[in-house]
Amino acid sequence: MECYHLPHQTIPILIDHLMTLATVIAPHAKGEKSFTYAPVAHSRDVVLEYNRTLLSLKKFFLPPVEQLLSYSIRNQTVSETIAEAVERIFFAVHSYEMQAILRLDHNMLEGHPEKNYITRRTGARFIGISFEPDEFHFSRSVGIRVEEMGGFDLFLNKVGEDYHLFVITDAGEKMLTGFQELAPVKSAGMFERHFKNKIKYHYNRLPEVLDHVYQSEVWQKVAGRCVGCGACNLTCPTCYCFDVMDTLDLSVQSGERSRRWDGCLLTPFAEVAGGENFRDKFSQRLRHRIYRKFKYITDSESTPWCTGCGRCTAYCPAGISITEIINDLIIDFQQQQYAKTNVKTTMTESGI
Ligand code: SF4
Numbered sequence: 545m546e547c548y549h550l551p552h553q554t555i556p557i558l559i560d561h562l563m564t565l566a567t568v569i570a571p572h573a574k575g576e577k578s579f580t581y582a583p584v585a586h587s588r589d590v591v592l593e594y595n596r597t598l599l600s601l602k603k604f605f606l607p608p609v610e611q612l613l614s615y616s617i618r619n620q621t622v623s624e625t626i627a628e629a630v631e632r633i634f635f636a637v638h639s640y641e642m643q644a645i646l647r648l649d650h651n652m653l654e655g656h657p658e659k660n661y662i663t664r665r666t667g668a669r670f671i672g673i674s675f676e677p678d679e680f681h682f683s684r685s686v687g688i689r690v691e692e693m694g695g696f697d698l699f700l701n702k703v704g705e706d707y708h709l710f711v712i713t714d715a716g717e718k719m720l721t722g723f724q725e726l727a728p729v730k731s732a733g734m735f736e737r738h739f740k741n742k743i744k745y746h747y748n749r750l751p752e753v754l755d756h757v758y759q760s761e762v763w764q765k766v767a768g769r770c771v772g773c774g775a776c777n778l779t780c781p782t783c784y785c786f787d788v789m790d791t792l793d794l795s796v797q798s799g800e801r802s803r804r805w806d807g808c809l810l811t812p813f814a815e816v817a818g819g820e821n822f823r824d825k826f827s828q829r830l831r832h833r834i835y836r837k838f839k840y841i842t843d844s845e846s847t848p849w850c851t852g853c854g855r856c857t858a859y860c861p862a863g864i865s866i867t868e869i870i871n872d873l874i875i876d877f878q879q880q881q882y883a884k885t886n887v888k889t890t891m892t893e894s895g896i
């Protein structure tokens with residue numbers, strides 16, 4: 545893999561170069577503490593060191609609100625809404641975010657592939673950047689290193705004040721054509737960043753843990769703090785559930801069908817006709833969410849569907865931490881295993 549030394553002063557020049565190729569989307573500051581991915585108007589506005597954006601890159605491929613079709617009853621016509629093809633370069637993306645896009649690909653392309661998702665995804669190129677994990681990141685615990693380069697075309701690894709730029713794909717190499725500021729690096733060392741926030745078990749043991757904790761008291765304990773706001777769903781880069789609704793004009797002659805993000809922590813999510821609700825308790829909804837991230841899809845795909853971005857914890861108004869839930873469930877599981885071993889030993893000792 546080719547690697548170049550890139551002094552930090554040349555990053556805006558690189559961004560300006562990329563802007564001649566396509567629309568560049570990159571992190572920008574929003575308010576005093578928050579960050580957002582937005583199209584770049586000036587390279588100087590791009591933020592390279594950030595913890596996480598409020599919403600993930602998902603919003604560019606699966607918009608929060610999206611018209612699916614429009615119809616006219618008077619003319620008896622239906623017109624499907626077709627997404628426009630756009631070339632976009634997503635710049636300074638963290639590895640957990642890229643891995644979330646790859647999981648979203650699986651959800652949107654398996655079975656009945658979504659045409660509009662494919663259109664938006666086809667013109668997308670990704671340039672990754674390393675980051676310093678904060679108290680909420682735990683992607684290493686779900687198998688994603690800061691320096692994970694899968695899915696990226698180029699990757700910027702911060703070394704001291706400057707960067708090492710890794711060329712990963714042909715598309716990445718093509719993006720650098722005409723960019724003059726590159727000095728090859730002969731041997732680019734990699735050092736792993738330290739994560740403060742961790743899950744106690746290797747992630748491949750979590751489905752086994754979840755096999756044993758469906759009735760755990762942990763769900764009730766956490767549910768006592770949850771206010772059901774759905775922020776954990778709506779900020780999660782791998783949640784992809786949506787609700788579909790029809791809006792009819794006042795003339796009752798035409799209307800549109802649209803979809804918007806939905807979330808399993810919201811009360812109406814599992815409501816059905818007659819007002820029944822399959823998961824009317826917070827504890828049931830919290831449990832469902834955790835099983836979606838670490839059990840149901842993981843059983844078939846052998847990887848967690850959580851990428852450890854830490855958004856659901858960082859933005860939870862009740863301070864509920866996903867790693868704390870998992871670690872408490874692990875303790876519950878360990879106690880169950882210990883109790884079983886103890887019973888066996890007692891029975892053996894008593895000759896039963
Ligand atoms: S963000 Fe926190 S309070 Fe809101 S639904 Fe999720 S767990 Fe509950």
Ligand code: SF4
Nearest residue numbers: 780850851853854856
């Ligand atoms: S479950 Fe939480 S930590 Fe995991 S990917 Fe979703 S928002 Fe990030």
